[in-house]
Each structure stands twice: as structure tokens, then as C-alpha cells.
Amino acid sequence: MLTQSKHEENALNRAANQSRTPTLRKRLRWLTLLSFAASVVVIAGHVHPAVGNPAQVTNLLQPLSQPAQEIKELSLLVLAICAAIFLIVTGLLVYAIVRFRHRAGDEASEPPQIYGSNQIEMAWTVLPILIVFVLILVTSRTIADIQNRKAAPGAVHATIVGHQWWWEIRYPELGIVTANELHVPASDVSRRQPTFLKLQSADVAHSFWVPQLAGKTDVIPGRENSMWFEPTQPGTYLGNCAEYCGMQHARMLIRVVVQPPAEFERWVAEQKRVAAEELSAQAGRQVFFANTCVNCHTIRGTSAQGAFGPDLTHLMSRETLASGAAPNTREGLRAWVRDPQKLKVGCLMPNMQMTDTEVDQIVSYLQTLK
Numbered sequence: 459m460l461t462q463s464k465h466e467e468n469a470l471n472r473a474a475n476q477s478r479t480p481t482l483r484k485r486l487r488w489l490t491l492l493s494f495a496a497s498v499v500v501i502a503g504h505v506h507p508a509v510g511n512p513a514q515v516t517n518l519l520q521p522l523s524q525p526a527q528e529i530k531e532l533s534l535l536v537l538a539i540c541a542a543i544f545l546i547v548t549g550l551l552v553y554a555i556v557r558f559r560h561r562a563g564d565e566a567s568e569p570p571q572i573y574g575s576n577q578i579e580m581a582w583t584v585l586p587i588l589i590v591f592v593l594i595l596v597t598s599r600t601i602a603d604i605q606n607r608k609a610a611p612g613a614v615h616a617t618i619v620g621h622q623w624w625w626e627i628r629y630p631e632l633g634i635v636t637a638n639e640l641h642v643p644a645s646d647v648s649r650r651q652p653t654f655l656k657l658q659s660a661d662v663a664h665s666f667w668v669p670q671l672a673g674k675t676d677v678i679p680g681r682e683n684s685m686w687f688e689p690t691q692p693g694t695y696l697g698n699c700a701e702y703c704g705m706q707h708a709r710m711l712i713r714v715v716v717q718p719p720a721e722f723e724r725w726v727a728e729q730k731r732v733a734a735e736e737l738s739a740q741a742g743r744q745v746f747f748a749n750t751c752v753n754c755h756t757i758r759g760t761s762a763q764g765a766f767g768p769d770l771t772h773l774m775s776r777e778t779l780a781s782g783a784a785p786n787t788r789e790g791l792r793a794w795v796r797d798p799q800k801l802k803v804g805c806l807m808p809n810m811q812m813t814d815t816e817v818d819q820i821v822s823y824l825q826t827l828k
């Protein structure tokens with residue numbers, strides 16, 4: 459009875475298929491081809507996000523530091539194993555589809571139905587267990603390698619605090635506070651030394667990721683995570699907050715400036731100084747201190763001790779403003795002070811409603827903070 463109705467169903471299905479007009483079938487084929495081509499384009503676009511601008515590469519397939527290199531090698535190994543599994547499984551599937559396809563004259567009888575085979579069941583239980591075991595071994599070896607790296611005396615330590623939507627950067631041992639642009643010494647033969655980071659959050663969850671240097675590490679409120687990296691090539695490395703943290707998550711860029719050790723020492727010496735006092739910018743200084751700027755910003759060596767926004771003591775030593783929202787030029791500063799909400803909608807610095815003259819004066823003062 460059951461087989462009878464199955465046959466009827468099959469016959470119905472066949473009839474339904476045949477009733478599809480040839481044009482419809484052609485259209486479906488084109489649609490499949492098109493969507494396949496579209497996915498290839500999308501995937502290829504993601505592999506090379508920064509073509510034509512080698513200085514701005516954020517490609518995790520081009521690591522320039524440990525542990526990013528080790529992570530890349532592990533991912534390629536895992537990818538190779540998975541690709542082999544994919545090829546074998548799809549190969550067998552295609553073979554079965556072609557070899558046992560429906561042929562004219564097959565209608566009369568169903569092929570033999572086989573239930574249960576101990577050999578096959580053993581094979582598909584034991585093989586995956588072995589594969590997973592290999593994956594566990596190689597992965598845990600890499601994780602242990604990364605986690606066991608300990609700081610030697612003389613290593614640079616920095617604490618990164620994620621804020622909505624900027625990064626506070628402290629070097630507790632050096633007495634330096636800056637923002638958004640982390641400076642570290644390059645590691646070379648004379649000084650094989652990674653930089654160690656502690657990651658904290660002032661508000662919500664963020665994630666610190668500079669793909670060419672190290673893996674992604676979450677920045678979680680009420681918890682301190684840590685990471686390290688050891689770049690050998692001086693240059694500027696780009697990253698971005700990698701955990702959605704609100705309105706301006708996309709404009710929470712990170713720059714890591716890797717410098718030859720001597721240059722790094724010079725940068726440290728500059729940053730340690732308190733703010734410069736220049737008589738030429740007295741008018742702007744007065745406007746700054748008469749406004750609530752001082753409640754949110756610190757300028758070391760003055761009465762401005764706010765801690766809600768970035769430390770401005772050496773503002774002009776940074777390349778960008780507000781985590782990459784604008785270049786740190788006179789124009790950029792003017793636009794920012796005039797209305798930060800225009801450059802970075804929803805950011806936590808309010809429009810201070812200043813007149814054009816006041817903006818110009820403040821910007822002249824800010825430009826003395828070298």
C-alpha cells in the first residue's frame with residue numbers, strides 16, 4: 459500500500475517537473491549562475507580590502523608580528539584539513555548522483571535497499587573523532603604558546619581602556635597617558651622584546667584587534683584581559699574596535715605606531731613632559747579654561763584634570779582626531795571643536811556652541827600642545 463502511494467507521488471512529481479516550461483527552467487539556471495558569480499565577487503573583495511594602499515593593509519593573511527603569524531599558520535592548516543574533507547564529501551556525493559542517476563527503464567523496480575553496515579558506521583564515527591583530535595592538539599599547542607609568553611624585565615607595558623568611542627592608552631610605568639595611537643618599540647636582534655597590553659573597559663564591551671599584529675581580544679567591563687605582540691617592522695598598523703559597542707563603533711579606529719627603539723625612547727621623553735606654555739595662545743587658553751572643556755579633558759601641568767575624554771597634553775603628537783574621525787590639522791580641529799556631533803554623530807562630546815572667534819582661539823591654543 460505504502461509503496462503504491464510512493465509510486466503515485468513520484469509520478470505526480472515527475473509530471474509537475476515536466477509541466478515547468480523550458481523558459482522557466484532556463485531562467486532558474488541563469489539565476490543560479492548569477493548568484494554564484496555574485497558570491498565569488500563578494501568573497502574576493504573581502505580577501506583584498508585595501509588593494510592599492512600597502513600602508514593601510516589590515517589583512518590578517520599578511521601578518522607582520524607574532525602571534526599573528528602563528529595564528530595565520532594555524533588557520534591555514536585548519537582550512538586545509540576542512541578543504542580536504544569538503545572535497546572528499548562533495549566528490550563522493552557527485553559520484554553517487556552521476557553513477558546512480560535515474561535512467562530510462564528504471565521505473566519498474568526500486569534499487570536494492572540496504573540497512574545498516576557496521577564497517578561504514580565504524581568508519582564515520584572513528585574518522586571524525588581522529589580529525590577532531592588532531593584539530594584540538596594543533597589548536598591548543600598554539601593557544602598555550604601564546605598564553606605562556608611572559609614579560610622579561612624591560613618590556614613595555616601599556617593599559618588600553620576602551621571607551622565609547624575612543625581608546626585611552628596608559629603606560630603606568632612611564633607615567634604617560636595618550637589616546638587612540640599606541641606607540642611601541644620594534645623588536646630586533648639586539649632587543650627581542652614583545653609589548654604587553656592590559657585591556658579594560660570604561661563602559662560596554664569592545665574588542666581590540668589589529669589583524670597584522672595579533673588575534674582579536676575582547677575588552678570587557680569589570681574584567682582585565684591581556685595580550686602581547688612583537689612587531690619587527692617599523693610602521694603604522696591599523697585596527698578597529700571589533701565588538702559592536704553602539705552608535706560610533708565603526709569610528710573607533712586603532713593605530714599602532716611601531717618605532718625603532720631609539721625613536722620610541724625619544725617619543726617617551728616628549729610625552730613625559732607636562733604641557734608647553736606658549737604666550738602666543740593666551741586668548742585661546744583663557745577660552746578653554748573658561749569653558750567646561752576642563753571637566754572632561756586633562757592637560758598635565760594645568761588645572762584641567764577631567765578624565766571623561768582623551769588627555770590633550772600632547773594632542774598635536776597624534777595623526778588623527780577622535781579615533782580617526784578627522785585628520786589632526788587646523789581644519790580638522792576647527793571642524794571638531796565647532797561641532798563634534800557633525801563629524802562623529804552621537805559621540806560623547808557635546809556641541810560647545812562656540813563663536814567662530816572662540817573656535818579659532820581655542821584651536822590656536824590646542825595647536826601649542828605638541
Ligand code: HEC
Pocket residue numbers: 622623624637638706746749750751752753754755766767768769770773776778779780781794795802805806807808810820824
Ligand atoms: C562632556 C565632556 C566633554 C566636554 C565638555 C568636552 N569634551 Fe572634548 N571630548 C570628549 C570626548 C568623550 C571625546 C572623544 C570623542 C570620541 O572620539 O568619540 C573628546 C574629544 C576631544 C578632542 C579630540 C581628542 C583626540 O585625541 O582625538 C579634542 C581636541 C577635544 N575633545 C577638545 C575639546 C574642547 C576644546 C572642549 C571645550 C570647548 C571640549 N573638548 C569639551 C568629551 C568632552
Ligand SMILES: [Cu+2]
Pocket residue numbers: 663664665699700701702703704707708710
Ligand atoms: Cu566597538
